[in-house]
Amino acid sequence: MKHELTGATKGLLDEYKKAINELIVVIQSLDDNILSKVVDEKTSDPDCKSIQTVLSHVINSGYGYTIYIENSLGMNKIRPEKKLLNSVSEYSEHLILMYEYCENFFQLNSDITLEEHDNSKKIKVNWGQQYDVEQLMEHAIVHILRHRRQIENFTRILECKS
Numbered sequence: 001m002k003h004e005l006t007g008a009t010k011g012l013l014d015e016y017k018k019a020i021n022e023l024i025v026v027i028q029s030l031d032d033n034i035l036s037k038v039v040d041e042k043t044s045d046p047d048c049k050s051i052q053t054v055l056s057h058v059i060n061s062g063y064g065y066t067i068y069i070e071n072s073l074g075m076n077k078i079r080p081e082k083k084l085l086n087s088v089s090e091y092s093e094h095l096i097l098m099y100e101y102c103e104n105f106f107q108l109n110s111d112i113t114l115e116e117h118d119n120s121k122k123i124k125v126n127w128g129q130q131y132d133v134e135q136l137m138e139h140a141i142v143h144i145l146r147h148r149r150q151i152e153n154f155t156r157i158l159e160c161k162s
Contacts, residue, residue: 003110005103012114012137013103019144020099024092026148027055030155032087039154051154055091056084058147062098065140066105069133072123073109102140 005013035052043049047057060082067077085091106112116122116132124130131139 002104002107005106005110008114008134009106009110009112012134012141013106016102016137016141016144017099019141019148020095023058023144023148023151024095026151026155027051027088027091030088034158035086035088035091036084037158039157048150051151052084054147054151054154055095056082058144059083059091059094059098061143062095062140063101065136065143066102068123068125068136069112070105072133073112 030051035055036050038049039051040049047053060080064079067079070077085094112133114132114134114137119130122130122132123136125136
């Protein structure tokens with residue numbers, strides 16, 4: 001049964017939604033045709049070459065954070081495939097769907113323990129860190145903020161080139 005979110009969980013989800021909405025505002029004014037333009041030709045990270053690859057990475061990671069938490073509770077969820085989309089409206093829609101997936105999880109699991117001091121009970125992620133639920137959600141929020149800034153910088157670079 002879904003529950004209304006309260007306390008620290010509501011605070012985390014409110015900040016997550018705020019970060020996502022700020023990212024959507026940044027991309028809303030972009031033309032679809034610049035999404036796939038390679039901005040960082042020197043990076044070896046395929047997720048950081050264009051606005052399109054950054055946004056696809058953000059969405060895939062957003063689902064990944066929630067799935068890490070779900071799987072820590074014994075679920076056997078599989079992270080969806082990363083998809084390159086072709087329009088700002090598609091990315092905006094998928095960012096909202098990503099948030100709703102996370103929110104739905106917390107509404108269905110409102111009694112989840114956010115803070116865990118026992119390292120053996122923390123969530124181990126594929127980049128080697130261990131997080132409790134609160135730390136993983138804080139990471140998810142900052143992940144959005146950092147990539148929003150990256151997209152703002154990419155946009156300035158593209159404007160200078162045109």
